[in-house]
Amino acid sequence: MSRPVVIPLDHVQLKDRGLVVCDIDEVVLEYLSPFTAYLRSRGHDLLPRSFRLHGNIVETASGQAVLDAVVDALQEDFFAAQEAWQTPAALAVETLAALGRDADVVFLTAMPPRHAEARRRLLDRLGLPFPMLATEEPKGPVVSALHRSRPLPLAFVDDIHGNHRSVQASAPEALLVHLMANQVFRAMAPEAGDSIHCASDWREAERIIRAHFAQPARP
Structure with missing residues (x-):
């Protein structure tokens, strides 16, 4: 049910x-193109390695994938700023x-x-x-x-x-x-x-x- x-x-x-x-x-x-631009403005990037966000968002400086909680926080911030992007x-x-x-x-x-x-x-x-x-x-x-x-x-x-x-x-x-x-x-x-x-x-x-x-x- x-x-x-x-x-x-x-x-x-x-x-x-x-x-x-x-x-x-x-x-x-x-969504993905403006979100990528937004991430880059925040010192991160989205790499097109697979059909998902988690595991593909990295810190620009280190190239390391960020924790899932960081991905969630970045998405939350982007939704709050969506009108500008x-x-x-x-x-x-x-x-x-x-x-x-x-x-x-x-x-x-x-x-x-x-x-x-x-x-x-x-x-x-x-x-x-x-x-x-x-x-x-x-x-x-x-x-x-x-x-x-x-x-x-x-x-x-x-x-x-x-x-x-x-x-x-x-x-x-x-x-x-x-x-x-x-x-x-x-x-x-x-x-x-x-x-x-x-x-x-x-x-x-x-x-x-x-x-x-x-x-x-x-x-």
């Missing part, structure tokens, strides 16, 4: 149409605006909720006014609670396969789309598997989503 969703959903008002639930970091906003991923703003004319778009970001206000300001400033949910809980139950098994198309866009598996378990009707802005780390991502559609950019992601939404509605 999946655990109950504890984050408030009342501010998300869906219409009688398809739903696109979309991750933010590395999908809508650049993060920019939209290529084609994200215009593609989501186009999708938003025909479907509901909801952002689901894996981020400590204490940073949600700063992220909301950043999204609004960039022309991305869609509702946002910030949580560190598994994404599958949240997507399921949003969609409520409606006989309408559902798409989920994320850069982490673990999140796709979570959604697949809780909302098996969802179209799963893998999208990642940073091409260096994207090349090191694990194999997606047959159930996940991989998009090279937002233009391809839009084609995949629209093709799915054009299929006949479920009974």
Whole structure:
């Protein structure tokens, strides 16, 4: 049995149409590139040695990997400073605006909720006014609670396969789309598997989503 969703959903008002639930970091906003720039400003660097942060963030002076607790602290500091560093991923703003004319778009970001206000300001400033949910809980139950098994198309866009598996378990009707802005780390991502559609950019992601939404509605 999946655990109950504890984050408030009342501010998300869906219409009688398809739903696109979309991750933010590395999908809508650049994350790894600005985070690397931020690390360098703090005397650290991110080395593209594997598809993870822990173990790949090093002290610039020594070249030594930092402790996991230091990685967590640097991520926390970056989230606090995100408005000064993060920019939209290529084609994200215009593609989501186009999708938003025909479907509901909801952002689901894996981020400590204490940073949600700063992220909301950043999204609004960039022309991305869609509702946002910030949580560190598994994404599958949240997507399921949003969609409520409606006989309408559902798409989920994320850069982490673990999140796709979570959604697949809780909302098996969802179209799963893998999208990642940073091409260096994207090349090191694990194999997606047959159930996940991989998009090279937002233009391809839009084609995949629209093709799915054009299929006949479920009974």
